[in-house]
Amino acid sequence: MRRDTFLKSLAALAAAGALPLPALAAPNLKMLIPANPGGGWDTTGRALGKAMLDSKQADTVTYDNKGGAAGALGLAQFLSGSKGDPNSLMVMGAVMLGGLITSKSPLNLMQCTPIARLTTEYNVFVLPANSPFKSMADVVAQLKKDPGSVKWGGGSRGSTEHIAAAMIAQKVGVDPSKINYVAFRGGGEATAAILGGNVTVGGSGYSEFAEYIQTGKMKPIAVTSAQRISSVNVPTLKEQGIDVELGNWRGIFAPAGITPAQRKTLTDLVVATTKSASWAEALKKNDWTPAVITGDTFSKFVEDDFASLRAIMAKSGMTT
Structure with missing residues (x-):
């Protein structure tokens, strides 16, 4: 069989589905x-x-x-x-x-x-293991007494944890512009600041804090979801009388x-x-x-x- 006839035959078979077409290369x-x-x-x-x-x-x-x-x-x-x-x-x-x-x-x-x-993903707020505070109620009480004394640590300015902190302040009667929010360039830096006790309360997605929560190096005190997250099983903000829900x-x-x-x-x-x-x-x-x-x-x-x-x-x- 001549080469051109052979190629035409292959093309016809492929068009008819008798031969598999080559798979597209993965990108x-x-x-x-x-x-x-x-x-x-x-x-x-x-x-x-x-x-x-x-x-x-x-x-x-x-x-x-x-x-x-x-x-x-x-x-x-x-x-x-x-x-x-x-x-x-x-x-x-x-x-x-x-x-x-x-x-x-x-x-x-x-x-x-x-x-x-x-x-x-919903945010979880945590305290350093050696924090004098034990709950979100403790944090809110201090926030009402002296807003600037509570250092909120998390991602960059405008992050969901920053927005949630401002919303918490607003809902408990504190001027949200008075909150002391410390922004970090990445999750690693924020985590180090929380573990080192350099902030009062930290916020982020659960996945970033999971290992530290599980080992007791961070104490979770609230989540921003509508219902409790099974892996954290701490009260939502709404359960604690703070009408804030925010997803990331x-x-x-x-x-x-x-x-x-x-x-x-x-x-x-x-x-x-x-x-x-x-x-x-x-x-x-x-x-x-x-x-x-x-x-x-x-x-x-x-x-x-x-x-x-x-x-x-x-x-x-x-x-x-």
Whole structure:
């Protein structure tokens, strides 16, 4: 058989489904994490990357940590350096929205391409093991007596724990602009400050404090969820008479300038990853609540959350 006839025969067989088509190569992905190592975004990005590899959705995943300014430094790098790259992703979430609002940043997150919300995690407030306080009631009593004497430690200005601290103050009759909030560049620094007793009370997602709570080095005193979190089993703020509920969601964006087809490919890849055993293991380990939404639904969610956070923060005196 002549070579051209042979090739035509193969093409016809493939078109008819008699021969398997070659599988598409898994992509080599780059994951920008706009925070220092050790925090929630870092944990999320690396857990997602591992699940992508484990489920064969990606051939390789490389990570780039660029912390600072509640994610704004990483966002600036992503906007300028990854435009049009269909193999780049950035971890982000509610903390980035809050940071952009408080800093009045000129950066426009929505110039990037929304891919998916992944999880929701609620904050837990903890005391250092050697704290003279024993409960959130003790903290509130001191807050009412002398707001500046209570040092709240957590992520960057505008983080969910910062917003929650301001909301707590407001709900118990304290001027939220008087709270003494100490912002740290990453979860690792905040954890060290709490363990060292350099702050009165610390706040973050449970996953960042889990090992220290379990070993008794931190005492959990409240969670910001509607119901108790089983792994922590401490009273919610609402149970303690403080009407505050606030979740910290995390998601994935792609760069500006990718095509609709490229966006769909990345979205399908991320959704497939969230259905993997590896991702299920990460959810359980970190006590994350799955909250996957994609496409225009995710875009609208981000825009609505921007507006909601801006209103909460303005009411709490955090945007002046």
